[in-house]
Amino acid sequence: MMILLNPGPVNLSDRVRNALLRPDLCHREVEFSQLQSRIREQLLQVYDLPRERWAAVLLTGSGTAAMEAMVTSLVPRNGKLLVIENGVYGERLSKIATIHGIEYVTLHHPWGDEIDIKGLVTLLNENNDITHLAVVHHETTTGRLNHLAQLGTICQERNIQLLVDAVSSFGAEELNFESWGITACSASANKCLHGVPGTSFVIVRRDALAGADTTPRTLYLDLGTYCQQQDKGGTPFTQSVQVFYALAEALQELEEEGGWRARQNHYRQLVSLVRNGLLEIGIEPLLPAASSSVVLNAFYLPNSLSYEEFHDQLKAQGFVIYGGQGTLGKSIFRVSTMGAIARTDMERFLHVVQQIIITNVR
Numbered sequence: 050m051m052i053l054l055n056p057g058p059v060n061l062s063d064r065v066r067n068a069l070l071r072p073d074l075c076h077r078e079v080e081f082s083q084l085q086s087r088i089r090e091q092l093l094q095v096y097d098l099p100r101e102r103w104a105a106v107l108l109t110g111s112g113t114a115a116m117e118a119m120v121t122s123l124v125p126r127n128g129k130l131l132v133i134e135n136g137v138y139g140e141r142l143s144k145i146a147t148i149h150g151i152e153y154v155t156l157h158h159p160w161g162d163e164i165d166i167k168g169l170v171t172l173l174n175e176n177n178d179i180t181h182l183a184v185v186h187h188e189t190t191t192g193r194l195n196h197l198a199q200l201g202t203i204c205q206e207r208n209i210q211l212l213v214d215a216v217s218s219f220g221a222e223e224l225n226f227e228s229w230g231i232t233a234c235s236a237s238a239n240k241c242l243h244g245v246p247g248t249s250f251v252i253v254r255r256d257a258l259a260g261a262d263t264t265p266r267t268l269y270l271d272l273g274t275y276c277q278q279q280d281k282g283g284t285p286f287t288q289s290v291q292v293f294y295a296l297a298e299a300l301q302e303l304e305e306e307g308g309w310r311a312r313q314n315h316y317r318q319l320v321s322l323v324r325n326g327l328l329e330i331g332i333e334p335l336l337p338a339a340s341s342s343v344v345l346n347a348f349y350l351p352n353s354l355s356y357e358e359f360h361d362q363l364k365a366q367g368f369v370i371y372g373g374q375g376t377l378g379k380s381i382f383r384v385s386t387m388g389a390i391a392r393t394d395m396e397r398f399l400h401v402v403q404q405i406i407i408t409n410v411r
């Protein structure tokens with residue numbers, strides 16, 4: 050079996066994989082309705098969100114579908130968005146705004162930089178018509194975990210709605226919806242939740258959805274339509290039924306294992322093992338541990354190898370690592386801890402890396 054150290058899709062546990070084989074189902078039948086309702090409940094339970102105030106809206110599509118649905122459904126036509134960019138996914142939020150003709154400004158940073166709070170306040174003062182702020186929680190580009198608490202306070206003081214891309218943190222990092230003043234977050238089945246790719250979702254405050262424009266910007270990605278029909282047990286369009294089976298099972302597994310805190314602990318153990326192990330053989334991390342998520346860390350490539358050589362030699366031994374994007378492509382590689390991966394898999398990975406380094410230095 051190939052061990053996937055890329056940031057999703059992840060290695061599945063046997064119970065999640067087997068869930069794909071449950072009975073064929075029509076999405077207009079009561080069995081599907083129950084499955085969908087159960088997942089919506091389970092998703093809110095991950096962060097103990099009361100269902101009177103919050104809704105989980107399920108979509109068929111990858112994480113980007115959920116990002117696009119969140120931005121297009123919640124920023125009204127007379128709204129103005131501020132996008133914080135410090136990596137590929139922040140820049141993707143801006144692209145979504147551009148494509149849909151949403152008025153926006155960006156607070157741009159070089160990839161990997163910490164969010165400049167002073168710069169943010171200045172920008173907000175210059176643009177006092179900002180209604181929404183969009184930010185990536187875990188910037189998978191570099192492994193930086195953007196801190197949302199202070200950002201949330203600033204938004205709450207100014208009555209700005211906070212939209213969070215939590216695709217690579219939901220289920221494994223702290224997300225304090227209420228005290229950080231989050232309005233909505235996008236996430237997907239196949240990252241920290243250990244499900245199958247094909248389903249994503251938005252967790253949204255019900256009053257924000259109720260206050261959104263009544264004329265949708267898109268047909269397929271309108272959260273209002275989905276939420277209304279899902280509340281009644283229906284769905285506007287065909288959903289990925291088998292992927293739903295797997296997600297329900299993955300969420301059950303997460304709960305039995307002790308929820309997001311237990312998963313965070315597990316990831317933290319794996320990531321420390323990797324950071325320490327790689328450092329011992331001279332491979333340095335891109336960011337300090339305190340700035341990084343437990344979900345993915347980026348490392349400088351060993352001097353003796355290109356990314357392609359390193360990747361191919363690891364793959365031949367059963368491990369898939371992930372390259373850097375854009376200009377980081379030549380200098381870094383990334384290792385994710387997501388999925389059904391055990392400590393012994395990571396120990397074996399470190400051993401294989403060591404062997405590759407020795408072979409290539411000789």
Ligand SMILES: *Cc1c(COP(=O)(O)O)cnc(C)c1O
Pocket residue numbers: 056057111112113114116138185187188189214215216217237
């Ligand atoms: C993976 C990821 C996405 C979504 O990517 P898809 O390929 O559409 O699943 C969005 N944001 C972040 C931070 C991600 O890590």
